[in-house]
Amino acid sequence: MKNKYDELVNRYIDNELNINEIEEVESLVNSNNKFKTYLAVHKFVHETLYKIPLKPAPAGTTELIMSRIVSRLSDKYKKSYFFRVVLTILNLVIITILFLLFFYINNSEMETTNVANTVTQYFGPAIKKIYNVISSDIFRTISGLAGFIILLGFYFYYNSFKQLKEKLKQL
């Protein structure tokens, strides 16, 4: 019985039979009591399976999952925050150096020259070349541009920090 009618009954339950096969099933139901019982139990299985109870997830599952996601997000932001701080400090150092250079070149020309002479005495022509470069107009233009880019970097950094704060607030 099992092997013979299993496929037929399953396909009947799934509405996959053609007209001839449906007629075959109906004729079997009328003529074969075993098949009738077999089909009835199979139908019962099919209908009862729709009543499978849903197992509710434990209370607080959503909050737990979201807190795990938030903590991962915070870690992610913390990591990028660390690099931003390092970059900012580096930027500040560069700005300070540039500021000092401008100060010496523009406002204390005599002193700067004396300092340069002293440095040249001790460190040789290589340093003199570097000094010539940094006191040139091209260098001033480039360092001015660099300063502008750094300021722009500061703006974006501040902006991203604001966004991070907002995101953390949302979560």
Place this chain on the structure above:
Amino acid sequence: MKKLSDNEIIESILKGNENDFALLVDRYKDKAFSLLCSILKNDMDAEEALQDSFIKAYNGLNSFRRDSKFSTWLYKIVYNTGLTAISNKKRKIEMEMSSIDDTHYLKDEDNKVYGTSENAEDYLLKMIDKLPVRNALAVILFYLDNLSIKEISEVLDLSLVNTKVLLHRSRNLLRELLMKHNFQEELL
């Protein structure tokens, strides 16, 4: 208020509203938990795997191609997380239906469940949890989650034919068990 579709929620999450993921968790946590309980046969392990599944889904949301339903994609993650949890704990759960005698596999559990069942329906619903993992999952995905055979085959990583055979075998097995205990007398 209009109920947002899964894709609308995903769109919002990808735009930066991470907390909208809670909507997806709320929508699928019970069904995912039911699946994991069937795989792991243990509520505590299922709870842990449930969290891991959703974290994986969140992390992989960028890679979710919308060519299948979100639920199918999520259930695949849930299924794989469940399997990983089993292999981590080295549990001996027989996965291949074709290599075992179904009735023999269920014999011990069947007697216990029959002894505590009030009627045919109660017995049948209790026996679903005792089915081999893939059979139970095929039944749950088909009847509880209303997934099509094609979607179930994607979740379980089986061919369409094998998925259908798996579902048919599960029904046949449950029918045989009911008839073994003469429940047909109650039904006719």
